[in-house]
Amino acid sequence: ADSGLDIGPNTTIAALREDAAHCTRCDLYKDATQTVFGVGPSDARVMLVGEQPGDKEDLAGLPFVGPAGQLLDRALAEAGIDRDTVYVTNAVKHFKFEPRGKRRIHKKPDRPEIEACKWWLERELAVVHPEVVIAMGATAAQAVYGRAVKVMSERGRPSDDPRGFRVMLTVHPSFLLRTPDLEQRERAYRDFVADLRHAR
Ligand code: URA
Numbered sequence: 001a002d003s004g005l006d007i008g009p010n011t012t013i014a015a016l017r018e019d020a021a022h023c024t025r026c027d028l029y030k031d032a033t034q035t036v037f038g039v040g041p042s043d044a045r046v047m048l049v050g051e052q053p054g055d056k057e058d059l060a061g062l063p064f065v066g067p068a069g070q071l072l073d074r075a076l077a078e079a080g081i082d083r084d085t086v087y088v089t090n091a092v093k094h095f096k097f098e099p100r101g102k103r104r105i106h107k108k109p110d111r112p113e114i115e116a117c118k119w120w121l122e123r124e125l126a127v128v129h130p131e132v133v134i135a136m137g138a139t140a141a142q143a144v145y146g147r148a149v150k151v152m153s154e155r156g157r158p159s160d161d162p163r164g165f166r167v168m169l170t171v172h173p174s175f176l177l178r179t180p181d182l183e184q185r186e187r188a189y190r191d192f193v194a195d196l197r198h199a200r
Contacts, residue, residue: 005126013042016123020093026116028094028109033058038089038124046081046199047130047165048072049121050090051139051172055104058095063088068173075173075189079196087128091143092117114142125163132158133165134199137172145169156195170195 017037023029036053039062056066064072076083092113097104109117121143125133135141141149144167151171158168171192179185 005122007123007126011123011127013038013124013127016120016127020120023093023120025119026094026113028092028096028113031097032094034061035093036061036063036090036095037093037120038087039063040087040089040128041085042087042128044085044087044128045131046085047087047089047125047128047133049133049135049140049144050088051137051174052090052092052106052109053095054106054174055095055097058097058104063090064173067177071173071176071189075193075196078193079200081196081200087124087130089121089124091121091140093120109139111142114139118143125165130165132199133161133167134196135167135169137175140172141169156191156198158199168195168199170199 020035020037023035029035036057050064050068053063054066054068057063057069063069073083076086092109095104096107096109096113098107133144135144138149138151141151149169151169155169155171158166161167171188173192176185176188176192179188
């Protein structure tokens, strides 16, 4: 299938990453440390899309290396997916935050920021050309589906995307970290692993 996006035959993830390092398509680059581009093999069959880099990711320059990333690693392993074979990226590639004392508190990216950053996600999709895209959470879903999606009612049901891949929606791993009740959290985690296994 064809993404319909004319990005030139020789575009690589490395070249996109280099361009994205200087991105000024929205204002988030002003306060973030650096652009956090996607990571993984260009021939990956599975692409995972998160929301935006967090504090740790902003400093490391790599997606999903903080607490949510550690949970994601565990869930992928349990689902039988080797993270090294997956292309991992975010809908928005700069950390959006609010300073609170010495800490930087995560802020949700807004629609214009998600739309501006789709420029990069579309190119990652066109280069990697995955078979399956897993959108984790509402922000990723907005970017991938191009519309607002109710995560809890639409999760877990794969659909065909005209760009030539299957898409599946699931929760964001941070949602699991934020669920205070232990039993609820464990159930949410098991459902998350089941979604990943289903996608595999
Ligand atoms: N949350 C995300 O959505 N992405 C990351 O890279 C880290 C945390």
